[in-house]
Amino acid sequence: MAKSKIFKNRDVLMPDYLPGRLPHREQQIRKVASVLAQALKGYRPNNLFIYGLTGTGKTAVVKLVTRKLEEKARSKGIRLKISFVNTKRDDTAYRILAKLSEDIGLRVPPSGVATSHLYSRFKKFLDKREIIFIAVLDEIDYHVKRHGDDLLYKLTRINEELKYSKMSLIGITNDINFTSWLDPRVKSSLSEEELVFPPYTASQLEDILKERAVEAFYEGVLEEGVIQLCAAMAARERGDARKALDLLRVAGELAEREGATKVTIEHVRMAWEHIEKDRVTEVVQSLPLHNKLILLSILKLTKEDRATYTGEVYKLYKEYTELLGIETLTLRRVSDLISDLDMLGLIRSEVVSRGRRGMTKMISVESDRNAILRGLSKDPRVAEFVGYL
Incomplete structure (x- = not known):
């Protein structure tokens, strides 16, 4: 196996690596x-x-x-x-x-x-x-x-x-x-x-990345601004140090696959897109069954970028639970789970008035639809329905 020209020790950027020092903690x-x-x-x-x-x-x-x-x-x-x-x-x-x-x-x-x-x-x-x-x-x-x-x-x-x-x-x-x-x-x-x-700030994430980068990369392979951009992007994602380290590592891996001698700003931007799609698939895959069926219902009802509403989602979700022969949750519980999917960033839900019909949630898909579908397809109970979308 050819020796990497980018990484000195890739392991120090992995999620399970435990350094001897934790800056800002x-x-x-x-x-x-x-x-x-x-x-x-x-x-x-x-x-x-x-x-x-x-x-x-x-x-x-x-x-x-x-x-x-x-x-x-x-x-x-x-x-x-x-x-x-x-x-x-x-x-x-x-x-x-x-x-x-x-x-x-x-x-x-x-x-x-x-x-x-x-x-x-x-x-x-x-x-x-x-x-x-x-x-x-x-x-x-x-x-x-x-x-x-x-x-x-x-x-x-x-x-x-x-x-x-x-x-x-x-x-x-x-x-x-x-x-x-x-x-x-x-x-x-x-x-x-x-x-x-508390979440890390951009400057704190920068300190963390600089310490790890010394061990992870050969000297001079990181283009100026790479660490700062990784830190800034992760700071926008609620100060997530894991995201910052993943971003830097994946950027390095993309550079390595290209045969490049430097990790550039463009590699960081490509890494961000790559990680986001993988994250969505992983999050969807880990959801409980009822959350998956609700998400599946939303996907089906929001084709061609249209929005849908809680009542429509509930009606389709109920059909799926009946087909699977499992208990159907109450409308109120489904509404709560829709809020959970919103918090995860998979969908966007906004409370709106529908006149005499009262208040409801207007729902649209926020994350990459194909990444969501990949996550849903990994559950055999849901996969059969995915094929009809």
Whole structure:
């Protein structure tokens, strides 16, 4: 394989790369560290709930702090274990409990055990370990919106049933309104400590990119203005550092494919278009089934750039649910899900008056239609309907 003339180390621009330093997150690092430091004294740290938009450094800060915490605990002989679960990937209560169980040394069958039984086994085994256990539940909003907060309720109450071990939770969410989904008892238990991560500014993103670029690229391959443009574009996208790093990496990859010796402003603009289409497909693919059917209805009703309305969408959505033999959500719930699709940037909905018929939402497609269709086509339950569009 030919050696790259662009990249010195592409990995430092990947989403899962954890640098030793996180610029402009010093305050958040101190806060997380101060909460978790109680473990080094043998106490159970307070539960911590972290909010912030995508790409604001939440997961990276928690991983950095917990990694250092584990190192200090080992040096002090403190029995501390930290488990990190992405609840979007391990998206059921069973899978979350299985991951937590395996991380403390309890072997779990892939299936065949009731979730309630698995919880009992996890609790008993945890108590036998006589440890301080910190469970980090990343993207916790995804699990709760799909499956409810029953598991969270149990985990926030588990210390009442433990004699020899102690357990703390760190919840991480991109949804600043997430706690409105929670039972008040769960909310009060989970949010013993709270921390909000603000979006990065353009100048802060520029600092982050400059540090990574030194490790990622050979000297002199970035045209002047490339980093500044990546930072400015990502700052417009709610200060998303992940987007900024992806943009810089994809721009470099496009330059490499061309056989170019420099990454130019034009490569950045091409990378932006490329990422946007991929992002839309990925977002659509991850949507729950009812959201997909609503989006499919909107696509069908807005051909040739026409707008549609909530009532029309609901009528077609209902036809799809009946064809699939699944429950049809209420009109009000569908209206809420339309608002969620708007927040994701897939559609645009605007409340308008229709005279005697009252207020409704006028809806149009905002993102690339082909990218949306690709995302919908990846779900076999929806794919058969996509072919008729």
